[in-house]
Amino acid sequence: MFDDTQITLTGLVGGHVTLHELSGDRCVASFRVACTPSYFRDGAWVRGAVTWHTVKAWNRLARNVAASVRSGEPVIVHGRLVADSWEREGRPQTSVEVVATSVGHDLTQGTTVLVRPGQQAATAPTSQETSQETSEEASQEMSAGADEPRAA
Template sequence: MYDTQITLTGWIGGEVTLRQVGEERHVASFRVACTPTRFRDGEWVKGTTSWHTVKVWNRLARHVADSLHSGDPVVVHGRLVADVWERDGKPQTSFEVVATSVGHDLSHGTSVFTRPVRAEDRPVEVQPAPAAVAAEPQAA
């Protein structure tokens, strides 16, 4: 495919929202703030912050919603998608990243990975059979 791939590093600028959009489909979205920093004249200088909307689908969406929170440093990789529409007869365009990979940016801290248990790997809970009812002693 000839999609535009993009990788962002930045900070989550609000809580992740998770929505169910079908019987088994989920979409999560969040905003990432990216602020370039350059070393100039012996000091670090921050540039202009750019904000990017990120969407993730299905299993990745559920994992992102369970793992990431406002203020977390992240690395996001995915497709850059343009949304084009008209307002007052003038074309408008916005861009969003449809992520294929998302994770904590470990240059800012540590993280612990937990593999979710799949339904088919979960042990089956067997309910104990009810205790047998003792028979009444027979009169001799």
């Protein structure tokens, strides 16, 4: 038995997510991700060539991706690398795509709010509110003097 090739991509969504409803409760979402490597050379950051990857997500993940991910947003995609081969006009053709097992926003580029099914969407706190909450939590932890982690 062979192991699947696992891959993790970070990049920008390059277009709309398309959601196709199939028979029963099955569906598939498809989108493209542009990955641009950067590296440090001769004292400056240099951008490499852009590579495009087709990503497919199935069923519940497909619905969540279609509801959450928009063109231009930074994402992290993890999944299986799958090759499809066929012949066209007597010539062999191959396409490679990522069948996603996980998709999320790249939080090094910004923030996001998770909304579970059945929950109402909460508004994200402002940076001032977040900073104030963090300061209050740090003060409480320091004044408690406990080395134990707090219960969530």
